Amino acid sequence: MNFLNSLMLEVRRQKIATPAFLLTLLAMIMLPLAPVVLDVLFTFNIVLALIVILTSVSAKRPLDFSVFPTVILGTTLLRLALNVASTRVVLLHGHEGTAAAGHVIEAFGNVVIGGNFVVGIVVFVILMIINFVVVTKGSERISEVSARFTLDALPGKQMAIDADLNAGLINQEKAQLRRKEVAAEADFYGAMDGASKFVRGDAIASILILLINMIGGVAIGAVMHDLSFADAFRQYALLTIGDGLVAQVPALLLSAAAAILVTRISDSGDFEQQVGGQLLANPTVLYSASGVMV
Template identity: 60%
Template sequence: MSNLAAMLRLPANLKSTQWQILAGPILILLILSMMVLPLPAFILDLLFTFNIALSIMVLLVAMFTQRTLEFAAFPTILLFTTLLRLALNVASTRIILMEGHTGAAAAGKVVEAFGHFLVGGNFAIGIVVFVILVIINFMVITKGAGRIAEVGARFVLDGMPGKQMAIDADLNAGLIGEDEAKKRRSEVTQEADFYGSMDGASKFVRGDAIAGILIMVINVVVSGLLVGVLQHGMSMGHAAESYTLLTIGDGLVAQIPALVISTAAGVIVTRVSTDQDVGEQMVNQLFSNPSVMLLSAAVLGLLGLVPGMPNLVFLLFTAGLLGLAWWIRGREQKAPAEPKPVKMAENNSVVEATWNDVQLEDSLGMEVGYRLIPMVDFQQDGELLIHHGRIRSIRKKFAQEMGFLPPVVHIRDNMDLQPARYRILMKGVEMGSGDAYPGRWLAINPGTAAGTLPGEATVDPAFGLNAIWIESALKEQAQIQGYTVVEASTVVATHLNHLISQHAAELFGRQEAQQLLDRVAQEMPKLTEDLVPGVVTLTTLHKVLQNLLDEKAMCADSRYAHHSRNAGGTCAHPKRSA
């Protein structure tokens, strides 16, 4: 292990989670090596057994999951298991061609058992069983599961906007928190990705079934007629029987796990997400109504009385269903009635209101319609938050120019707004609003643009210039004609920067004044001690600095402003425009 870790430039003592990360690449390398390197019969037995065990595990996991997303890795597992079966087919075909003349055990005990025991050593029966399994897998299970996955993906995608709006409505109503809303949005996206992946992954299984038929035909014709007869001097009948039995065993030992995996795929895409697994759902819904058992018993009883029918079998099942119906009805009658609540007033009492229920308005906020949610969502790499940190850059630039750090911009969605609408709020009061269309560009006419462009005419929300929302294909044409072309996130960021610069004085509150004073005290503690409260109070200093901001004369270097105030003067820096 340590040598492998050193070769991969990993730590010598790998944790279990780090080995889990390496499991996928190691499995792919093993599968590729199986296709290239000749394997002995014993190794093939181990790999065939592993393939069968893996398929059973996948089916059981699919049966015991309560929600589809609990097994979200299934499409990838489906790909790996398909590759594993194909690699085993290649490896077993190689050893059958090389050693098939030596006897039935040439390809290992597992292939021999499937070729002799399961089909009685009769290659005709083996071919029929193999073809039936392939038809069941290819035409029935895989085709049905693929169609269900296709329709499911379509409906999930169509329902995504409604689900997102429902999540936002619950969040706005206070029914869920921000973390829960993010989790639900992520689950909606994962569900759409899962069904889309399943739609494509079903093609793996169908292709595997076709490959199984072709491999069988090639093995029988090439192996039996050419290798056995021409190279090893076997008679035509003996060669056909020997190589065909080996090929049938190889095909069955690969197709049975494929059928199990296909069944697991069908279980995954056909299940309904509840708090029960598939077994519980089937038992509870099939055997919950005793009337169904009684009617089924009556029908079987009538069939059992028909002359020539296997009366004993039908009557046995009739008796079993009657007994099951009697047991279910007796259990329902013995079930205790649900106790009625005694103290309704206590159970339904309303929690007393506290000061924690009082919602304080954000100093600076932004509300967006649902089409703009991807622009401000971290999980979707929102351009305003991720791309160059636009809002962070705005706050940093503002702090460098105006001399204090503005409040954090709290962003939330608002379903009452138009889908592409946004508005910027200060202490709950709207400062400005506008429209932004992700995927389109705003062509702003600075007054020198020539010609017109097809699109939606509007006005630049920040500076009031005439503009047009255009498609991406017209971007270069607009630039050639002299328009200033910016994307939707830049429009919103520029509008935000313009508004906070205009309202800098209103954003500079007493708390910001205290934080500014504390910042200056870190480098010049003596100055702040002499100034506050020796010369002026914090309230007076706040008012002076706020007036400077109102006159667009705030000093970026706050130490100079304090020096000036301490000397009885005002800031002598040139006025700065926002």
């Protein structure tokens, strides 16, 4: 543990985390990865998505997680690099069995398929539709509107700060702090407007990768490895659905995190306090709902 702490401190001090991350992405795209490495990277990707969405929920206001647009970019690049690496492994070694691409992909594929490939494909398509049409599209629209209205309101907010300063309601330091907050808010929503395009593009890429893995895998298994069409479809369908799902779950979590963050209103309370205080504040509504259920 002490060694890991010392290593992390040294990485922060030397500021090599970002170059190391970019070089790792390049290596994932260019070099073949072992199945155990894919398992570790996919697990890390899922855990990272969970951390992001929990941070978004616990943030009291959007600026508390102002690095979120950059996090979206980094996680999207990581997910795309993982898609390239896993696609290479699936197409090259899919004929060897369902465990050829790692136990994580195999486990996700078995859970979703459940012995019926048609059901597995339908469930995966439903998840993609939810992510692409509902969550991603909605958060993208909210980001666009928020960025536009924030920029439109920027001159008025600056004038209000100057008026309070001239009236003596705030001092110079408080005025500078409020100006920085206003500028940071405009920058955040502007960055979120662009980051939402990455999320939508990643959802489209997931659909194309699914088709490539399915069609290309069955063709490779039947033509190059002398598998019957049924065996090739069984193996490559499981690997394709598992590969797509293990990438789609983090994508859905990040899309939900983006939607939660851009729909938040700047307030001192956290997400749970706002929902509990406003949704459950009126006893009459609760009594009426209970009466309807009875």
